[in-house]
Amino acid sequence: MSTTGTPSLSVNLNKVALVRNTRHLGIPSVTRAATLCLAAGAQGITVHPRPDERHIRAHDVHDLSMLLARDWPGVEFNIEGNPLQNLMSFVRALRPHQATFVPDSETQSTSDHGWTFPDDAERLRPLIAEAQALGVRVSLFMDPEPSMMAAVKAVGADRVELYTEGYAASRGTPEATAVLQRYIDTARAAQAVGLEVNAGHDLSRDNLTEFLRAVPGVLEVSIGHAFVADALELGYAATTADYLRCIREAA
């Protein structure tokens, strides 16, 4: 949650790195993108360093951590990934404010599901405890399934990130109202057991306000793909300002 009491905007820079990686010129710069978004008012930076380094590379995570610590001390750094693969090495080395645990396979093209309980509980429990002992808040990427929230709390997580692809894809279909209701019910179930709530995946300027108006108490949205697509047209500063407007209009 930002200092204004509205949900925080954490800009995911994966797709900036994706373009950068097609040549050896260092452009577009991931750290420059972070600086421009933060200067325009974004409250956080998210990266998802995948094991194949198709976009964010290990040095990006280190560079961003240094940049934020040096120039943006109030800004939240959120690193996403699978703690059973490469995520914990970043958590141990850099101690970001938040680690979002995502159950992706190594070759997955993008995230497409959340953790499953009770199946994943015993593998996650010690990793959640380790991250928290390092001062890192842990959020679990979860499908909108109210019945899972008690298990997320029981395994020790601080937050859930609601996987919003289903919401985004349902808009304009006959199922849209029922789908949105599942997110509302899941957020309420999470909050009822003492979990905080984030949201992300396929959020955009078109669908963000409606989501935040409907789903209570979302503290943070992380947005990358649509954000970077918009930034190609509008620039980072104007894009950040417009996403902040979408968030404000939901209040």
Ligand SMILES: CC(=O)[C@@H](O)[C@H](O)COP(=O)(O)O
């Ligand atoms: C967890 C989540 O929803 C995002 O991290 C998303 O997976 C972005 O990753 P890509 O940019 O690799 O699609």
Ligand SMILES: NCC(=O)COP(=O)(O)O
């Ligand atoms: N956690 C979701 C995220 O960081 C960005 O997802 P997307 O906007 O790239 O789909």
